[in-house]
Amino acid sequence: MRKSTDMRKMDLSLVLVFFLTFVSIVFMGCRKNQPQEAQQTVKSQKTDTSEKIDLSILYAGLPNTDRAKDFVNFLKKHFRQVETTDYNTFRGSHTADFDVAVIDHDGVDTRAPRPKISRQYARATITVGVPGAFICSNLSLKTGYL
């Protein structure tokens, strides 16, 4: 009786081993060799937003407004470094020590002043809303307001 139980246990173990081997062969066999770019995409894709992005951001907005606080708090949660400057006195040269500039006024004002930015300016920059579109228009960009 004991012998028979032991045999059954052995059979079960063998079945389990075969099953796991089969599953791993099928799984490995179905995997395609992904291009390096695609593998990087999967690897770098984050499912939550808790990890900070390794970039320094300059936010040029309207100081002491709820909107600026809203943006800055949000950006600080997600980027390594966030500093601010005044939209009204923003110059391209302010971005020298940052990876990306975010230029934001109030999002909607068609008569917002337009910061002086030269055509040689080549820093990575986000412009926001209607004032952003007018900045782009001043620079004769396709992203401008027409």
Added chain:
Amino acid sequence: MADAAHAGSLEHEIFTKPFKVEPKFTYFETPYNYHDRHLGDDKLPDSMKVWLIQNTGKRYGSVVARSYGFTDSPDAEALVLGFNTGKEYGAVGIGRHGNFLQWGYWAPPSQMTEAGKKLFLNCIQYIHKFEGKPPLIRRASSHRWNAIRLAALINRIKDERFFSSTFPPELKKQYEGDPNGLVKYYRDDFEFIYRDKVFLIDNELKSLGINSNRQTETLERLISLLEDEKHTDTARLLLARYTNESFESAEKWQSWFEENKDRFFFSDVGGFKFFMIPKGYKENKKPTAVIEKKDDG
């Protein structure tokens, strides 16, 4: 523009890096302006698949850039089409031109949807790749589609200056009160439209049996015609019209073409000219050329 974006491919890295953007789609009724401004022969659907980038509940406040010619140069990308009630379907809600990424939506992060927030973060990371890569062209003209769009409006816009600043005077008598006729005039010769103060049809180019003014082959053909006595003057005129070069000899034109033939592009928006993609522009992932001066204004 309101709060929504049109559904489109989510393969671009602004939807995947570093955060996966997972829009919640819905359908909105196709706005009247889309039907009214539609230039295609097909009919737009009654409703369109969209998703919310922000949640303000307002139907205005954000901004789109016109679609016509947005992608006629390799330095620009239409990243997200904005659902709008003022311009055409296809107008750009989020777009990049050179080192600038315009986020057309107006709301601060607290009023963005979760998908909108992730997209905004991804856009910041994405534009960093274009540090040191300013635009290759600047807006110098309207795209040729505008000739057709504006031709359709001649009965609606009564200001005399509109016609005279858009179309050549000889068309005034011929097409007065006949927008369909004027639209057809430009549609029939779409590949020959160019702009020199007003929208013109390039009959000189047509007379040479060339079938478009914006193909690289056109440039090659015009250079070859420099050595054909019958066409030298016309070819020289057209090379001046469509390039920023002024070589004296046919040999110099030829060697210029051979040296750069894989890098030409034609841009209506850039002024109806052939331009060149700088060497290494596409491959180089690090800052390339222009270093900002301290006194840049």
